Amino acid sequence: MIFDTEEFKKRGKEDFESAWHAGPSVLTPPTTDLMYPRLTYSRAQAHPVFETIHRLREAYLAIGFQEAENPIIVDEQEVYRQFGPEAMAVLDRVFYLGGLPRPNVGIGKEQIQKINSILGRDLSEDEEESLRKTLHAYKKSEIDGDELAYELSGVLHTDDARIVEILDRVFPEFRALKPESSRQTLRSHMTSGWFQTLGAIWEKVPHPIRLFSIDRCFRREQAEDSHRLMSYHSASCVVAGEYVTIEDGKAVARALLSAFGYTDFEFRPDDKRSKYYMPDTQTEVYAAHPDHGWVEVATFGIYSPVALAEYGVGIPVMNLGLGVERMAMIMNKAKDVRELCFPQFFPIQYTDTELAAGVSLLAEPATTPGKNLVRSLINTAVTHSTAIGPCSFVAFEGEIAGKQIRVYVEEPEENAKLLGPACMNEIFVHKGAILGVPDTEKFAEVRKNGISTGISYLFAAASQAAAEIEQAAHFGIPTTVQIKMARLPGDINLKIEPWVMRYITDNNLKTDVRGPVFLTIRSEVLPTSEV
Structure with missing residues (x-):
């Protein structure tokens, strides 16, 4: 609910x-x-970023790369080893990991009295001692934070609710805690992980080594914008072996990106000169696609032997990487990476067809005879639509809910037509608005370019009447359904889903179903003698 x-x-x-x-x-x-x-x-439907990751994984596997998982938590010392003089500039953009310290909680007479007040009894000496030991064990990290309440509830022989109250009211030290930074960082480049991985395996496996990893990286940008996020996915690979050269980067780029429909490639020197690459090897990959022309899609280079030596890696290594979000933006022709990744935080755009799917009826008959009654009511009403009242026409006679029922479409008023002017209006969605319109020249644009819901006022009203007649028949009683002037959707048995109404409100659109319906439908239960 x-x-x-x-x-x-x-x-x-x-x-x-x-x-x-x-x-x-x-x-x-x-x-x-x-x-x-x-x-x-x-x-x-898959998220566009994760759909791109799936396709990249399949492309890497198809060209002979094994999947690896690199460390995501990197000690800052690793950054110094890899980046040399550039380390400080890199560390300026990383996220350091921090945590709450474990408080040294004192238990004196005042704290014991407060605990006794909350528990409604006095702690025993054993309980006091166990409480001190438990809090000391928490301080020494022998008990995890999410287990503390459970452990204390056992020590003090009470439930979790009382423990939460005790921690909040008796030990303000917990609320006063402030996080402290460690020397551990979140990976800002996949390279940070590749050096560690290659250092661990390069002498233990056959060459060439071909590995890929698609995972998150974190970069403390000054601000996120339409093309940059602080958390992004890197699709990175390495080729390591005695005979690896810059040509491997070109070949891998072509093999990988061809799977995405890219046909032609250009390799241009990158103006950025990262110190973990050899001089003159950092290269930008531009590729041509039939749908979006030439775009920059990847970067590769050969790791510097100075950085490799820090990990004891004694063979050349080519590294190629691309941003998954950038690739997804290109594939989906997106203009803002934030909206591509987090559409839930941006205005949702619905098509008229999608909005039309959110328009239905409040009441409909549940049984087959009831549903057949709807058609009979419509046929009778249309056939005699211009009849002048007072008039009455039998639309149905038969069994509903085990009772013999006769149903009339009628107009009790003098000089009034059987159907009001709006009865034949139909519900359309046009440019996000929900409109009830007749088949006239004035509304030709709506009926031509809008999306029909398949619901006319007459169909909606007949469905409501059939549902009420069906219900009345269960109790063996007659009923009369009158629909007069429609002002709101509910007046004509129209149900508009909440998300549709929210969309209409947020976008200053309108719902207009006003119109004179003036339809009367009456049922009677036939006595046994007439059956």
């Missing part, structure tokens, strides 16, 4: 544990059709 987020936010601040335990109250008990194994899930 939809629940009140403000209420739970308030309850969480007042009494977190109580609010947490109330969580199951927002679940709607499932009907049988929403229970496993009747409840099923089907294939959905």
